[in-house]
Amino acid sequence: MTVATDIAATGFESTDKVRASLARRHAAEKRFRLIGLVAILLGLGFVAILFASILAKGLPAFWQSNIRLTINLDPAIIKISPPPQQQEGQSNAAHQAELLAWRGELASLNWGRLIENALIAELPSDAAQRRRDVSRLVTSGERFKLRDLVAANPNLIGSTVDVDLLADANVDVWVKGNIDRTLPDAQLPLNPVQRNYVAVLQEKGLLVQRFASGLFVNVDSRSSLASAGLAGAFIGSLYMMLIVIVLAVPVGVAAAVYLEEFATKNRLTDLIEININNLAAVPSIVFGLLGAAVFINWLRLPLSAPLVGGLVLTLMTLPTIIIATRATLRAIPPSIRQAAIGLGASRVQTITHHLLPLAIPGILTGAIIGVAQALGETAPLLLIGMSAFVASVPVTPLDQSTALPVQIYLWQGNELRNFFEARTSAAIIVLLALMVMLNGLAIFLRRRFEKRW
């Protein structure tokens, strides 16, 4: 009995002690749970802040200031002969030279003056003496809009046309209030006279906000900042993504099929698997170095070409596709393989007739996700020469080009921060929208076609 009482005594003592500890411990539990919740909210908060700030900065950039003008295509200013045709026996090179000369003649015509005249017609009388200030109201690239208009239709010479011309970047910044208006005059991009002109144009309703389609269809520009656009970047990225799809998907699927269906457990397959896992974790910039050393230096492929970028991105995306395809193949139950082989199908037939069709949704999903990741890569592209300014759309994958993320990188470095911060944010919105669409497509495909074994 003594033992029993002994235990009983200790028992009650401990219960008391346990009771004493309860309040503290439950408080600790609540705190711990709260910390976890705060951590998640912090993570969600970061996502929200990131998107909010990008949207806030970038959405306004989709509308740009345009000046509506009535331009008199004064034949006194537009003095030009008809375009030259290729003569018999003339070499290609000579004809090209003639064409270039004619174009040069066309370009050297004072289109700017036509724009200035149209502006002066709307502005106060002192504008006629202040042509320089007036000329800076419209972005310089718009001259070529007029030139191209006339080149396409020389009959227009002598008539008047109504056009919406992109205002200069500084005007846009001023109108949108992207600059501190209380700064001293020396630090403001527009002088007081120009600001006055802008006010006049606004009053007259000639300064309008139009959708900035130029952002999508124009190429990059250093001289005419307001017309800088993403066209070159789009095509460059498109070429690269096509190369990635054409190269990485077949090779990746082939490798995954081999590793899953054929390979026996030997040193070679172990080595291949280790390599794939390592490559998946190698920093992207190392692939850029590979591209620079092998593709540019050794194979002498052209610098900054989408072909080279595509090859580098293919190597980066390969591990992703291989791993995704392997997972898909592994998910297919062995019973399907056994059924096929039981009927006498060879391994290749089993794969092509039975497994691959079932695996296609998973492969597609993996490929799309891989491509979406590759779309956003910047560092390796910088190393193969894409950090240079490219003002044209690449015609073939061997031409100099840029890519969407690289263009973003170049724009954010522009000195005209007030204008380019917004434009870069807009470009980021475009990039993110593309990635969201791709990922959304992948998720949709997965949901629609995924078989639950």
Place this chain on the structure above:
Amino acid sequence: MLDPSKFLADPSAVNVAAAAQSEVALGDPKVIARDVNVWYGDKQGLKSVSIDIRSRSVTAFIGPSGCGKSTFLRCFNRMNDTIEGARVDGTILLDGRSIYDPDLDVVELRARVGMVFQKPNPFPKSIYENIAYGPRIHGLARNKSDLAQIVETSLQKAGLWDEVKDRLNDPGTGLSGGQQQRLCIARAIAVSPEVILMDEPCSALDPIATARIEELIDELRANYTIIIVTHSMQQAARVSQRTAFFHLGVLVEEGPTETIFTNPSDKRTLDYITGRFG
């Protein structure tokens, strides 16, 4: 909350008020269950089970697999609360007080009602730390020497002290199966429980280790109320004073072990113990 005294078949058997406050006399009901039902989602695992568990004795739950005995065991320390979709209703009293009473913290309940699991589950810590875990979190030791004392006492009560006293810092997972289970028993004892629940504690052990543990259970019943779930009738016969036979979620019959095994009243019990099913 419901008045416990209404649920006792023989109110003279125990003074409920006294039981709620003080030590329960030997043989008196320590744990009382009335009309306990358990659902897992839509499936009912336990139907209207009522039983009195006597203190300072070993009660065995026997029955074929899937009959609900482990489910019922887990009700006593509210471990079913940790299972998603599990629902318990009915009344369970510990020393006359409902274990679902809002004033009774589940933490305290689990300190008073300890559990030993089917497969030994020592923590990946040293032997010392395994035993010290419970007393530490409940604040049962005032200082290090107190804690060391508790560890030693628990290991002694579990019959493990002599075997491990020189290697208390070795990992608990390095012991043999039987030793690990005794470690888990010592761990449970370290928080000074009043009831120890054992869910098929020997099913993963070899016969020698099993015999050792059965010996231990016999020693422990002097001081603890033990409920053991077992699929071995021989074990139940060896170890327990009272036996309850479960079948398909229902408590079929309950009584002194000898009676159940020699002269059961229900045909189902007879069929089970003679090996006709299960």
Place this chain on the structure above:
Amino acid sequence: MSSFWLIVVVLAVMGFAYQFGATKSRKVARSGARLHSLPTHYGVLLALWCGVPALAVLLLFAVFEGNVIRAIVASGLPDEIRALPADQLSAILNRIHSIATGFGVAGEPETFEVQAAERMATLASIGLLARIAAMAVAAVLGLAFVLRRFGPQLRARNEVERGVQALLIFCSAVAIFTTVGIVLSMLSEAIRFFSFVHPFDFFFGTVWNPRFATVGAGGGGGYGLLPLLWGTVLISFIAMLVAVPVGLMTAIYMAEYASPHFRSFAKPVLEVLAGIPTIVYGFFALTVVGPFFASIGAMIGVEVRATSALTAGVVMGIMIIPFVSSLSDDIITQVPRSMRDGSLGLGATHSETIKRVVLPAALPGIVGAFLLAVSRAVGETMIVVLAAGNAPVLQINPLQAISTVTVTIVNQLTGDIDFTSPQSLVAFALGLTLFTITLGLNIVALYIVRKYREQYE
């Protein structure tokens, strides 16, 4: 363009071969003989045997013909032209090439250029004929080799499948080729770099100041790795300071406390963080986070630069959060239920169980996850390029600018890449260092995680 048409011709011939093989085998089958394989297999086999040798020959020509012709033409040039430096000689050869293809050059070509151009044009036509002839020969030989054995006994399917298997193995080996390519290319350029700068000066130098001196200045300028390595360490450290608490607690909450409803909402949103391109993070750091820190610093009177180690580190940490969180989540869920039950059965609260049982049990796996996250942080480029400033100096103030290994690689290789100057070559030495560090971290991390998983299997 001629290559393109040649490939088209080869494909057409392959098509014919396929048709021939398939029809022939069908005829034989109909006449009663038992074929070993399906008619398609015979067709494919013929197509492969005539197509693959031809394409292989074409590939050889494509790779080598250009350089061979240029070498022959160059050897025929006057001596003083041949003595010119490589790039000028190359320019002249390009002009000759223009003349040869009939496009012409601006201005009058020199006489030697015209002669050389004629030679080049002749060589090109010879090359084209040679190419066609060689391809035809290869195709015929291949076909002959297979036709000799052609008959119903021919195990066409097996051969075809062996061919397919060879193709698959080759594709798998691309991974090995890539790794080998990475290592070899970086190694060779790095070795060339070390001929300018002593490895000791590189690995242990404390000054980074590559003056754009002329080649042969004996490695003039400081090419010390340590300031860059330190920058990498500092920024990674700050990133982990942000990512580890947030990521780990997120994982714990998601794995242990969150309802399935909450999980299904919160998990995808966190995954979004993982999918955002790093250039966007860099821009975010530059335009939002940096000025924010700078203004806070101004408020409390401390000098905080907008582009600094702090800015880059914090944003990098944000980027790594989903990485840490999802890896840790996996690791924590793998801790067996029996361990949790044991702890709860003793009367521990949920948080006590997590802190004292689950986390210590999961510790090796979590450490592995952290190492993988560090490896990611070390290799990150764009965030640092945009937001860390560009100050490759050994300084410990996180509120000031700093530079890392990755930023320096970009800096050294943008602009004119001259593969003979140490300024460009150092990028490869840096790349090799970076590759080794991340490889080491990954191997250790994966090893730890694997050992941890084995424990609970």
